[in-house]
Amino acid sequence: MSYSKRVSLLMGMDSFIVLFSIFIGYYILNPYFNIYTLQMLIISSLTLLVSHHVFAFIYHLYHKAWEYASVGELVAIVKAVTFSVGTAAIVQLLVNGDIYIRVLFITWLLHMCLIGGTRFSWRMVRGRFIKPGIEKEGALIVGAGSAGTMLVRQLLRNNESELKPIAFVDDDIAKQKLQIYGVTVLGKTENISEIVDKNRIDHIIIAIPSLNKLEIQKIYQECSKTKAQVKIMPMIEDIITGKVSVNQFRDVQVEDLLGRDPVELDVQGISKKLTGKTILVTGAGGSIGSEICRQVSKFKPQKILLLGHGENSIYSIDIELRNRYRDEFEIIPIIADIQDRQRIFDLMDKYRPDVVYHAAAHKHVPLMEYNPKEAVKNNVIGTKNVAEAADTFSVSNFVLISSDKAVNPTNVMGSTKRIAEMVIQELDKHSQTKFVAVRFGNVLGSRGSVIPLFKKQIQSGGPVTVTHPEMTRYFMTIPEASRLVMQAGTLARGGEIFVLDMGEPVKIVDLAKNLIQLSGYTEEEIGIRFSGIRPGEKMFEELLGENEVHNEAIFPKIFIGKSVAVDYSSVQTLIENHTSYDTEYIKNYVIGLANKNEELLVKSAN
Template identity: 55%
Template sequence: MSKQQRLVYFSILDTFIVFAAIYISTLFMFPSSPVFTAQLFILSTTLMVSYLVFASIYKIYQRAWEYASAEEVVMLVKSVTFAVLTAALIQSFISSDVYYRVLASTWMMQILMILASRYSFRLYKDRNKGTLNKEGKRTLIIGAGMAGTYVAKQLKSNTCELNPVAFIDDDPLKQALHILNIPVVGGVEHLEEYVQDMDIDNIVIAIPSLSKKKLFEIQAACHKTGKETQMIPMIEDLVTGKLAVDDMKKVEFHDLLGRDPVDLDTHSMKSFIQGEVLLVTGSGGSIGSEICRQVSSFDPAAVILLGHGENSIYTIERELKESYGDRIQYFTEIADIKDRERMMKVMSHYRPKVVIHAAAHKHVPLMERNPFEAVTNNVYGTKNVADAADASGVDTFIMISSDKAVNPTSVMGSTKRIAEMVVQDLNKKSSTRFVAVRFGNVLGSRGSVIPLFLDQIRKGGPVTVTDPEMTRYFMTIPEASRLVLQSGALAQGGEVFVLDMGEPVKIVDLAKNLIKLSGYTEQEIGIHFSGIRPGEKLYEELLNDNEIKETQVHPRIHVGNTVDFDIKLVLKTIENLSMKEDEEIREVLLSIPRQYSKSVAAVQ
């Protein structure tokens, strides 16, 4: 119906209800008296006009009764009450005899009849819409709260293929109830039984406020059923219409790490970056490019995008300029950090306040086969950038390191530890604050395990895992990037910052979850254990025993103690590695952190 048709329809309906209510009440109260009298006609006409006036004031006819709540009922009661009081007042002026009992009965009957008419209209629409989904996929909704109820209602009245047939909720007060004529059958602990007994095709997780840990547990239970599992968007997005129920997404891999995202102090980061000039090496990489995005959100004056690959630098420059326009200046420098003279020239030209050094070789097996390249890039490249920062008076230098630098067993880890030693030594004699930030495995970054697994799944498998006991710490790219900025804001100089990443995750569990999230079973996409590769450890550490500090500068950030070492001796040890064979280079590199740890232990 149009707006005008709706107004006419409900006005006529309510007029009939008002007259019916007052005449039926009179008949009940005075069964032997005549009903159709002039006085009663005047009273009923007065009541009808009064009600239409107050209904207009309280916008009764502008309300969508198919979505009625307690507020609509309150407005209706107010309209009828004031109409009855007005009719009584007018009757008292016309006649000394006021029909109080009739008006009281009319008041109650009018409210009930109008509510019944609106509810019948709503019931009729819901029943017609509900017939659309009778043949859809039998869907079990986890969560019988506001979000779950909203989802069920929308699915029942929507043309999508999902047909809600049951709720699951751990709240015992909701169990055995019916919501929208859909039963709440029990708790998550019996999920498999319900899925089997009720022939469920699809599961929807409808608890937007769910913590990562609880989501991990529920998702694991859903996976055991072998049924497709989806999760609704945030309820605010559903209610505001930004997203529809049809936009339910499959649970992504970063939802399954068993912990909530780390929130950091954005105020201190903004004061550290706003209005300043920053230089980011490795800007085209997955970490470097995200750092540039995060930096840009805090309104720096300028960002220098430095990298070796022209295509990746062009891509991130274009993205940032499209997002921020002329608000921030972006400068691009295609340069190799191994070129010391070029680093000096770039740094002296821009004189940034902050340098974030993200350029590095990070692939463990590749660096095992190319150890000297790891040394020239990760060690000498870092020294070139750090020396240039020192010479140009940079305020803060942040080096991106790795958890593989702790008790390293690989070339990559050793070169990262030596690079940490280089910047820690510079911090002792420079006005620049030099700090290092250790990352865990960054989800979705180039060369990480997740893209590899997804590619293997797309190709039909198997998914290759090195060892069933292999564990790693994981962090998201935004978490890693914010950690860098937070560390710069907290830096005093010489520290090693580490993000609290919760409990380590088994790689094989990650592989299993990704297989199921992709809609396959382990029978369809197998898992092959290939054995530990050269340089790899079964588990990673965040801090060396000698670095552990009891206090924290932030609830989710650990800071390692700085320790003494002779950097000249370290650099002299690797000075002539270019003349050696790969295996000898590897032995020398691995010996340096071990010798350093022994010397520290001896001093203590």
Template identity: 55%
Template structure:
């Protein structure tokens, strides 16, 4: 229906309502009033003023299918003003006002006008509910976002979701109906209600929900066969980037059980903006995300250094497209960390202010079989990059480490712990470069990590492989890991090992089950197979050794580990002996050094950081 046709229909309807209200009042009041000249003046005045005020308050432009209490208040105001002016006009033109007639007509007028609009909502709502096959939907959260979502779903004739019940832990909302939709119970009753109400979809409609609470709710939803989705975050709704009905699937990142680390923008801008920044391993998962986030702070020049030409080319093209309207200069360097001379040339040519050292071999089983490659890349490569940075007078050098460097049982973890020692030693001997390390756990979605592997196995029909039912790991997202690296540079005073408060470790079996359910399958259909702990693996990881722990946070969710023993002369001896060692000897020496188990005959070579 066009606006003109709709307007004509509403004007005709309201004119009929005004006349009907007057006629009904006259009939109800009987002989106490009469249809004289005063009656017809009142009727004409009411008709004119009614339409004038309804036009003034734009009530003929309202979409009554979305009307609320606010619209009813405006109706009452328009009708009240109409009767006030009509009564005054009647008194001025034809004498005494028939107050009984005026009062009864006003009540009937309000009732009929409001009722006509409400009937439209009820009829339209009933039509929508009965039209088409719609998926029965349970909304978790009966607050403002949940009720807004329910209203939009009910009023969307073309939508596929039909809200049939709310779930909310608020005791005051239990047993109530909101917009005709019952609050069916608490979060603990989700499984039972999904079965009772034959629910197809669940939508979590609490945009301000903490990660911990989201994990608890999703755990209950995952016990059902219903598809679970979530509405956008509060800031996205507030800025208008998305609407409340643009919900998305729950991601693994949502289930970490803790809030993500945020950046101190001001402190980062001070040491990055209009500076020269170099990132090693810039084509990798962490290195490329560091490049993306650093570029937002508008450095003068960003040097992308890596060994793989394809990955470096890809991130270069991406950054040039993303930041084409800026003055950032992007440079690429294809270089091997093991080439000390090339690293020196690169550093001396670009003279970076900040270096983020993200290049490393990280796969535990592969490094167990190839310890010499882990040593060359993680130890020699770090040594070369750190010395080149010191010689070229870099201001801040941030190395990315791992929780596997704590009490390491693997070659990869041992090489990263030795690399930390190198960084701490370089900080002691360098007068102008601050060397720091950042230690964090497994990164969700990074190359070779467990989530992509699970998804590949699920796509092939399963089973999903887990090494041990009790295996637990700390997890963080790629952007979160990159933010921690960048923030560490701003906090650096020299020699620190920064550690993120990773919350509670995640059981890998539970993680696998969640990924299966998020992919739309039942755990029983895909299956989980336990393959046994691989060489070098531990059932659990630690972020800090007992003697490293400092309880005070230097920044929200970020700690600094205490300085520990640095066996740099032993490291130099290992580097010197490396060419003549076999794999078994190299493993033993690395693990001894990383776990501070240097034989007594070499204890005199050990130095302790201050």
């Protein structure tokens, strides 16, 4: 129905109701009281008719979608009817010197019942008798708070939704057995499995946006006892700002189960370092580098330099940032190899960055075991090039992205990252630039993470390959790691090795099991195969060596390791002679050097 026809229909219906109400009021009372003269009846009727339409337009009674009517629409009806009857009363007083209170009260009462009844009847008819053409699946809503009730209301209104809310669960004792929009709170989160089995529920929707990570883990453990699909409702802020709708759920992700609650950053401190400054990010196309670029961009630098060796990855982050921040600051994509010393010095001289985040590195452990010379060239010599250029051109802060594999390393990758730490610690001794390193463990979703590999294996039907049933690792989300890297950079006094609190270590096999379940499969369907520890891998990772441990947190989730004396002459020997060493020699040398293991150094020399 067109808008004009809809308004005409509603106005005609209301006109009939207004006249019907006042005449009925007149005929009910007239036998017992001397009410209106015919002239006063006509004047009152016309006044009521005109005033009703005026107030109906003021309160938008002809513009509302009555199939979604609620308390707000009822309030609008009360106001329109009350003011129109009040106007009729004023006219009666002016014309006749008296107000016919009894007849106007009956008129108001009939007016309210009929106007409200006709409007709300459409919602009832639509909700109860106009059935959708799709068969709906039952949904259990976890959380009977504002978000959960908003969700249920939306699902009940939307006939095109494939979900029908069956029940709530909520740990609030006061809400037990209560009904919200006709949906009952049947129990607590500990009763999820029982409620799902009894009520033929196919979907569980977690509708508590304020949940912390530990609480999500606890709820998911209960949900995992069922065969129902588990979803999470979007954040209330995203709904309010229009980014997503209430019923746009997302799957529970591994990050939800392994991540931690975000730490509050020192925004003012970070702003002083970044706002209005020139920031260089090496490895800007990588998982960590690109996320650092995104986080830095929020602080409105003057320029951000995106330096990387791979043109496709630099192109992607360049386009992403330009689409979002095109008119706010200058974005400069740079294709360069950190091993090209002259190129790095030329760039540093040209742009004179204030802060450098050095994320460029070879990070794949088994690959670097086969290519130790490349690991040395990129992770050690490349870092030395960028760091010395930063020193030469007076960069304020230099932040090296390091790894937990740099602690007591048993592999080439970890050893070269530890040696890179040695390089910047040595430079810091005689430089005005504040050189620091930030260590953290595996990053969920990064290119080198097991998550993408596991997902591909699950998509292809399995099995998921895990090296060893006892293999454990620390995990952190990419945004959390990047934010803490920026925070650590503001805390730098020079020479520190900052260590991010990675929480509790996680068994890789448990991670695989969670991912299989989140993908909608059982362990029996996909399977897990143990492939054995690969070259250079450790069973457990550490974040600090015994002689580096410092128990005091300098900032929430950021610890500072004690500086360790370094024999830099051995590092210089490696840098100067690495091209003449064979693969096995370099492998023993870098591991021995990183661990200060004289036996390995002697063995490599022989």
